[in-house]
Amino acid sequence: MLTRADYPFNADFYRGLAARRSSFTRVFEHTVPRGEGYGLRVEAGCTLRLVMKERPNMLDLCVYNADDPSEFYCSGAQLAIEGGRITRFTRIWGTPPHSRPLCTVIADTLCPRPTPRPTRDHASHAAHCSPHAWQLYTRTHPRTCYDNLRQGLAMLGLSQRDIHDNVNLFYKLGVDPETGHYVFDPSDAEDGDYIELYAELPLLFAVSICPYGDGTVEPAEWADSDIPVYPLGVEVYDTGVAPLGWP
Amino acid sequence: MGTDRDRITLHPPGSAHAREFDKPFYEGLRGRLAEARIRAAPTLREPGAHAHDVQAGEAMIIRLPEGAQIVNLFVFNSADPDERLWVQDMALTEGVFLTRYSRLWGEMARYRPLMTMIEDSVTPIRLGPSPGGRHHFIFGGSGTPADWRYAGGPPDVLTTWEQFAAALAERGLPASLLKDNVCLFQKVGIDGPTQRFEILPSDAVTGDFVTLFAEIDVTVLLALSPYVDGSRPAHRLTGVSVRPVEVSITDRLAEPLGWPYPGYPYPDLSLYLDENGVRSAEPVPTPGLD
Numbered sequence: 129m130l131t132r133a134d135y136p137f138n139a140d141f142y143r144g145l146a147a148r149r150s151s152f153t154r155v156f157e158h159t160v161p162r163g164e165g166y167g168l169r170v171e172a173g174c175t176l177r178l179v180m181k182e183r184p185n186m187l188d189l190c191v192y193n194a195d196d197p198s199e200f201y202c203s204g205a206q207l208a209i210e211g212g213r214i215t216r217f218t219r220i221w222g223t224p225p226h227s228r229p230l231c232t233v234i235a236d237t238l239c240p241r242p243t244p245r246p247t248r249d250h251a252s253h254a255a256h257c258s259p260h261a262w263q264l265y266t267r268t269h270p271r272t273c274y275d276n277l278r279q280g281l282a283m284l285g286l287s288q289r290d291i292h293d294n295v296n297l298f299y300k301l302g303v304d305p306e307t308g309h310y311v312f313d314p315s316d317a318e319d320g321d322y323i324e325l326y327a328e329l330p331l332l333f334a335v336s337i338c339p340y341g342d343g344t345v346e347p348a349e350w351a352d353s354d355i356p357v358y359p360l361g362v363e364v365y366d367t368g369v370a371p372l373g374w375p
Numbered sequence: 376m377g378t379d380r381d382r383i384t385l386h387p388p389g390s391a392h393a394r395e396f397d398k399p400f401y402e403g404l405r406g407r408l409a410e411a412r413i414r415a416a417p418t419l420r421e422p423g424a425h426a427h428d429v430q431a432g433e434a435m436i437i438r439l440p441e442g443a444q445i446v447n448l449f450v451f452n453s454a455d456p457d458e459r460l461w462v463q464d465m466a467l468t469e470g471v472f473l474t475r476y477s478r479l480w481g482e483m484a485r486y487r488p489l490m491t492m493i494e495d496s497v498t499p500i501r502l503g504p505s506p507g508g509r510h511h512f513i514f515g516g517s518g519t520p521a522d523w524r525y526a527g528g529p530p531d532v533l534t535t536w537e538q539f540a541a542a543l544a545e546r547g548l549p550a551s552l553l554k555d556n557v558c559l560f561q562k563v564g565i566d567g568p569t570q571r572f573e574i575l576p577s578d579a580v581t582g583d584f585v586t587l588f589a590e591i592d593v594t595v596l597l598a599l600s601p602y603v604d605g606s607r608p609a610h611r612l613t614g615v616s617v618r619p620v621e622v623s624i625t626d627r628l629a630e631p632l633g634w635p636y637p638g639y640p641y642p643d644l645s646l647y648l649d650e651n652g653v654r655s656a657e658p659v660p661t662p663g664l665d
Contacts, residue, residue, distance in 0.1 A: 204515050211569055225536075246567035251570075288654060288661075307389055308471045
């Protein structure tokens with residue numbers, strides 16, 4: 129096995145930050161209607177908290193440097209550095225030349241349920257659904273994640289051409305080591321569960337509430353199912369703590 | 376050669392997002408390879424800006440003449456570089472390893488195969504599926520200057536990202552076009568519980584090759600990984616040279632089938648493309664959705 133690069137991580141800083149969450153000041157709160165997309169700016173040193181409302185729903189999240197959106201989330205680097213899972217203290221890495229953490233997960237309230245398959249909520253590499261997938265399985269065109277991300281980016285003055293790789297939150301999946309194919313399970317999330325990301329620099333986020341719901345319905349059954357989707361709570365907190373900077 | 380719907384199957388087997396595939400067409404292409412004339416046959420001996428234009432219907436053969444060498448590949452529509460490899464979505468359809476009949480899919484809005492792998496001497500012929508790992512991993516993108524530095528790699532080595540960026544710059548294109556690349560001849564094992572993807576020494580040997588059929592006119596960027604065959608960490612690669620890679624491009628094997636196949640459900644592209652037929656850069660939501 130090839131030894132990977134060893135990136136420094138100040139665990140004490142993030143443990144301290146996570147321990148102070150009750151002292152954070154909420155500076156923004158919004159509920160994204162079910163099945164839609166949303167875009168917002170989050171300043172360095174603030175956190176973005178994504179909260180499940182009513183029931184779990186998969187989210188696709190794109191991340192950009194607010195001052196230079198040509199720096200964005202890089203899933204290839206993410207897989208190499210952090211692996212396919214995202215949970216507390218996972219860093220979300222950006223593209224070269226900076227190749228730096230864009231944000232760091234400081235809270236993840238999910239309690240994973242055991243499964244015989246290599247699946248777990250929050251993944252770094254499963255793309256976003258598009259009208260092509262929905263046409264294939266249902267011959268319909270709902271608001272797909274591509275369209276929702278486009279909607280969110282439009283709120284930020286960006287276009288569909290800025291849609292890049294994304295992370296998949298509240299999406300329980302894994303890659304089968306034998307076949308190399310993805311396997312899926314319904315999300316373990318419950319009402320009120322959240323994941324919280326600490327912005328290492330000023331960031332733009334575009335988020336989509338996936339029309340695939342909580343992952344209970346297999347793609348082959350999409351056409352015959354009324355897949356329920358749920359709203360999303362978006363909250364921004366000022367931590368009062370400046371990022372460490374990179375490198 | 377048109378598509379006969381009776382010949383179409385869903386591919387690849389076992390994929391949750393399998394898509395229509397005319398396997399007999401591609402089997403026919405393989406039969407034509409032996410007689411194909413070679414249009415160009417450069418040998419890549421050093422890391423650098425290696426870009427190759429491959430016309431629709433031609434095939435690119437990437438061969439290892441002196442042993443295993445990881446070859447990173449990024450591809451885009453020559454006429455519209457915004458239509459480029461979309462590894463994240465491709466992984467859902469094809470899985471995370473390429474082999475014969477894997478397709479390299481492009482971005483929205485057209486979302487169509489850019490190239491199809493019609494030969495792979497490593498996986499199906501000699502090794503088959505292996506619990507220890509497989510070859511041609513599709514999630515490249517970590518071959519950055521930062522990663523090389525943090526891995527303790529020697530200075531003055533061109534990383535994959537720098538090679539790709541240089542090739543794009545030669546064509547007046549920005550490095551921000553780059554997304555994940557595929558890693559030919561790289562062997563990767565997956566740890567199920569942690570979902571860590573570990574690079575293993577490549578099992579490719581002298582003479583191994585892959586052949587990619589161009590479904591549209593494409594530009595293919597190739598980068599020779601400074602990790603060579605993946606057997607040594609970066610800090611042990613001082614003075615180690617990459618191994619050469621032969622690149623051959625055939626003449627036209629056949630008219631590609633085109634995408635979508637007749638009768639295949641396809642979205643209304645006018646919601647995404649502008650009057651020039653490229654993805655609209657207007658910062659607006661998709662029109663007409665509820």
